[in-house]
Amino acid sequence: MKLYYAETLSPRKTCALAQYLGLPIDYAFVDLRRGEHTRPDYLAINPNGKVPCLVDGEKVIWEADAIMCHLAQRAESPLWPRGAQQQIDVVRWFSWNSQHLLRHAGALYFEYLIKPWAGLGEPDASKVAEAQGFFRKHAAVLDQHLKGRKWLLGDDLSLADFSVGISLPYAKNAAMPLEEFPEVVRWHDQLNAIDAWRDPFPARQERAAANA
Known part of the structure; x- marks a missing residue:
């Protein structure tokens, strides 16, 4: 592969x-x-x-x-469940994330991380405010869902967790108001305990040289 x-x-x-x-x-x-x-x-x-x-x-x-x-x-x-209902739940979270949380977290990621990287100027304050508002709206849904659950589908880690959590490692640098949602913070802390989550990318020569 x-x-x-x-x-x-x-x-x-x-x-x-x-x-x-x-x-x-x-x-x-x-x-x-x-x-x-x-x-x-x-x-x-x-x-x-x-x-x-x-x-x-x-x-x-x-x-x-x-x-x-x-x-x-x-x-x-x-991580890809065997049961049909759980598979539907995973797909539901895939769709929810792409249409809601990631859509607006990604806008903040673009404003604060991609624009400087690409030389596109400073963050647009109006776009930041709009994206933060939607982030709060959808993070509140996620926060409520996680109450009483270890992972998105319950007791077991699944692909849904890998998908929905993907913007959160950038929360601080991209001005996502993550700290307002304690259940989401708790859940993401669990993901951060996984080595592959914290350091997912394979080594490259450029990265190795930069870290030497």
Whole structure:
């Protein structure tokens, strides 16, 4: 298997899961700054020009949540539940996150982390305020759901946790008001106890040199 990734939000959850499962994967870093995601050879793999993307033999899978399902199935991991109702619950949280929490957390991530990285100027105060308002709205739903539950589906860690939590490692640097939601903080602290969650990306020469 070959996983194309960048050190950004969506690839982070696929890399974290792959590291957690200990799967034998060839990691291929896609340098977004150099536009490698727009090159013809990459577009031949993923015509969307996005990361992550997984190549497993003849199978090519786009979209981070779908990649996570495939990896869990390959590993025969209970992170992708066996029961149909629990599978529906995982998909429900995938959808909820993409349409609600991640949508607005991602806007803050863009304003505070991507714009400086890409040289696009300072955060837009009006967009920040709007995104923080929606973040609070949806984080409140998550906070209420987590009361009395260890993980999103109950007692057991699942792909839903890997998906929904993915913006939270950036909460402080992206001005997400995470601290207002104690159940979400408690839940994310549990994720942070997982080595692969804290340090999901494989080593690269550039990173190794920077840390030397």
